[in-house]
Amino acid sequence: MSHISPVLWQFLVKWMTTFALFPPEASKIAPQMDALLFFMILISLIGLTIVTLLVVSFCILYSKERHPVAVQVEGSTLLEATWTIIPLGLFLVMFVWGALIYFRVFTPPANSMNIYVVGKQWMWKAEHPGGQHEINSLHVPTGRAVQLTLISQDVFHSFSIPAFRVKREAIPGRYTTVWFEPTVPGTYHLFCTQYCGTNHSQMIGDVVVMTPEGYKKWLDESTSGASLAQNGERLFASLSCAACHNARPDARGPGLANVYGAKLPLASGGTVTADDAYLRESILNPSQHVTQGYAPIMPTYQGQISEEGVIALVEYIKNLNSDYRIQQTLNTTDLLPESEGKPAPAVTGQAGKKPAPQGKVNP
């Protein structure tokens, strides 16, 4: 093999040993996606082979030497119908199958754990409910459905994990979600796949899939102090939201306990489900959807809270199961700086349940 240049040779060897058509399958959806991809590749190969075989054999059979005089053939309705209906049928199978997968990727199961991701030029910032932050990396446990709630601070980005076969746009001004269930521990690529300016190609990182125990350990080690909801509580106090949302009979704003997931009647008629996106909108553009029975007096907080702040508030409101916490907030507003040591809000548990120790999430 001496006539092949050594560099090229090296490359070929490297390629042969690492050759792969698909990235690792590290999530529950990955094998399903790959099954469809295999199906489509198979169909395409069959289609391509048919076309190629026909072309090649016609070229041989009817080349000028062999077949000097062409025989005019007008066409055939039967054939036209065949090659209209068969591809159409196959394409429709792909459509249905693909739609089912699309449906799965973008419908998070109810019990999934939620991680917030903020994209900005040019980094990814992930926020775990326990308050752990990470930049350009994401730690997730196996065996649990993980939902990402994404938002961008500036331009479109796209959060892509090829090994999981998922990808979702982070859009300025709006939450989007995607979910996955990691299956194989390991470190995988995280890319920003939506062109976002100069350092688009540097907006990359690692997704680290850990065993549940490993993940727990990681959470404990990388805690930053307050949980997201605690941060939210602090913000809620410092922005004096409780001036109106205090669950008192004379309160000017609606009570916020258990509002998450509820169907709210709107002043303009109709109802709306209070999901993450709705909570965010209510804080930044409150008059967009005015709740029935209230005046549109809530001020906008646009420009006053960072996306991370909004996330903290949303997380706080999501976890408000009783008015108890709010009233606590009201009482402790002036004690704010020291609220560090206060018991954390009931993050996932019921009101009155023993609060989780600081910086930890109730499992």
Add this chain to the structure above:
Amino acid sequence: MSATIVSLPDQSTARIPKMNYLSKENGLLSWLLTGDHKRIAILYLISLSFFFFIGGALAGLIRLELLTPQADLMATDTYNKVFTMHGVIMIFFFLVPSVPATLGNFLIPLMIGAKDLALPKVNLLSWYLYIAGGTLAIYTMATGGVDTGWTFTTPLSTHYVNTNVLTTGLAVFIAGFSSIFTGLNFIVTIHKMRCPGMTWFRLPLFVWAHYAASILMVLATPVVAIAIVLVALERTLGIGVFDPTKGGDPLLFQHLFWFYSHPAVYIMILPGMGVISETISTFSRKRVFGYTAVAFSSVAIAVFGFFVWAHHMFIMGISNYAVLVFSLLTMLVAVPSAIKIFNWTFTLYKGSITFETPMLYTFGFMGLFTIGGLTGVFLGTSGTDIHLTETYFIVAHFHFVMVGGMLMAFLAGIHFWWPKMTGRMYPEKISQLAAVITFIGFNFTFFPQFILGTLGMPRRYASYPPEFQVLNVFSTAGATILGVGYLLPVLYLTWSLKYGAIAGNNPWQATGLEWQIQSPPLTENFTVTPIMDHEAYDYEWLENQNLAKEKSKEVTHAG
């Protein structure tokens, strides 16, 4: 003897006819002020080739940068400018006008038996607009470029980059109007200028394909124009229509942009499909199988092409219900292309096939377009699009359809009609070689990109994880071969202008009206209005015609 078409000096004349559209007057001004569709086509051909090589050189830079995983040849923002300008130039200044403005311009009047396009001045105006837009694009490139990607995604393009978005936008805007006027001119011409007897179903399929593409040019292009105007207003005044902080929706821009740019991909492919119909019929000496099906599939592509634009936005945050609808419609629009491929294949059946250069490119088109089109279906399937979108899979998809499809068709057409345009043959052997080189180089360049895409390599990346390097090296190597494949035709076609064999009227023994007149044609195309008295691709008619000619020659010789 049947009634027929006028033909001027016969191909037995071993000289190029003295009187022709090239020789008429020859000052620079006579070219720059010409109303002759054939001269305008030549003007386009020259200027298009120029832009293609600029775009190609930029592609060379892209491939060189991607030779190594690091961004070492140029800084990331330079790389971004390079691929943006590559995309902008290749799409708006090369591929959209490629076949229509050169071959379409040259041939449509000839094929339908007209003396010119309906609006010669508008035709010239189109070319000037094209040149103005192109000059502006080159100016933009020279003065710092632009780095938004050819899709100009907001709010990146409106608020977050400080490169020449405005001038590039203006360039595209102007080029857009050039394209609108070309399409408008074709539609009017095809409706109003057909010669007697030239009914709709006697039109060559080339004309049908251009008709369909023209509908798209006329109806879709204005929408991208207004989208660009709004971007410009947003950028200069901050009016807020696309600005999320002011309550605007950045996705609206993409709706408007893709409302044009999806139909635009059919503007790019349909004329190429027209070329393929002509070449495949001529070189298998058979009427195109299922003429009506092929004709209507062009129109079907044009019509359905309007309903699928949001398949470029599947994960961008449009409604999930919209995703379902647009995905379904995408499946429908793929079918007419399949119909065409199969009909072309069956045109070969019982033909008498020869393998001149245009035919080789035609085979290239059929294989590569099929691959490109089928991978388009992968992207149109909502589920798999999640994994494949914004990766090299897309890059491979659209280069397969655009370069493997349209560019091959363009080259097929240029070779096929070169004798008609210049009166001289290109050298056959070397151009067959060039076609083969192009095909090999193409596959080396872009096939690895499918694998890169499924592996997850994102597009528009100046640097990438090292494990993708091997495939990228293949790709770059392939691009070098491809570059040679494209340079060769420039050389031998130029050479043939002087030294090529005299072609005569109808070197391929093709049936179209354009082949029944002298090459190169007269300025007024037909001295007398022709009458069409047979179907398109009627090879028996042609034979009778030749027999008759022979006879009359014998008579004259005897007499």
Add this chain to the structure above:
Amino acid sequence: MSEQNEKAKHDEHAHHIVSPKVYVVILIALLVGTALTVWASFIDLGFWNPIIALAIATAKATLVVLFFMGVKYSTKLTKLTVGAGIFTFLTLVSMTLADYISRAWGSW
């Protein structure tokens, strides 16, 4: 010369000249329409206000297109062209709006 042309020569060509009377009638209709639409906007019809305004506008536009622009007297081809334009415009509007409206329907 195409077949439309030949047909056109007989029924439409020599070019139908619309008489000024028709123009005057249309002018009056348009003026009345304008008055009507302004008047309607002063009455509180709630939900129906914009619909009525658009309906009247469409009626007026139709009159202009049919008579002032002479579509009523012109070839099928012209009618088809106008139709194609309106159809494509409606495609743009309706399919885009469909996305925006269904975005609010929750995830599925």
Add this chain to the structure above:
Amino acid sequence: MPDSPVIVHGASEADHHEHPAYLRHHFESVEQQADAAGFAMWLFLVTEVMFFGGMFTAYLIYRNWYYPAFVAASHQLDVRWGTLNTLVLIISSFTMAMGVWCAETRRKKGLVLCLMLTMILGLGFLGIKSIEYSEKIEKHHVPGFHYSLQSFTDPQSDSAVYAEYHDKPLPLDMARHTEIYFSLYFALTGMHALHMIIGIAILGFMIFRAQAGAYTSGHVTFVENFGLYWHFVDVIWIYLFALLYLISRHQ
């Protein structure tokens, strides 16, 4: 003629010399030429429909989203000016149609008069539009140029409008979306006005040529096609009036 038999089409050869000067060489007949030009004009108008269509789409979306802001902002437009302008434009459309009729029936004086009237009405439209624009400029309602929310967060400060509509103050976040309304207002009416200006320029040219009798000798294509353009501009305005001025006078 050389080798193959030739069938000469119809009479085209024979009456070649009787063709009027304005018949361009590549057309067979005057009808064909007029037909082609008219069809081309229609196609051009269709592109214009799509050009405005993009803006109409944007308008409909944001009107849906920010209805209260759009209502409050539309109250800043004066229905009286709008109505007047609609009337002006409709009448100009009428005079234009009459102009075409005059050309078709070869009435030179009538044609010149009609074109003049059309031009004057067109200028009148622009004059009124500029009055409206200058009011917006005074109130800082031009997006991007120190845009002011005062009229919306504090309607009473804007006494003239307040007297008519008694608008309630908008919450700040909603008030901010009035800027989108005005963006679309200026984009739409500005684009429309641009078309008017181009139209008026062409009218000027046409009056000049009409006086020389160019359009009253049977060659009316140019006048007819310009008429189509002018009417089209009118149609756009009819919709703009309904959409921008008459959103809701109640609330």
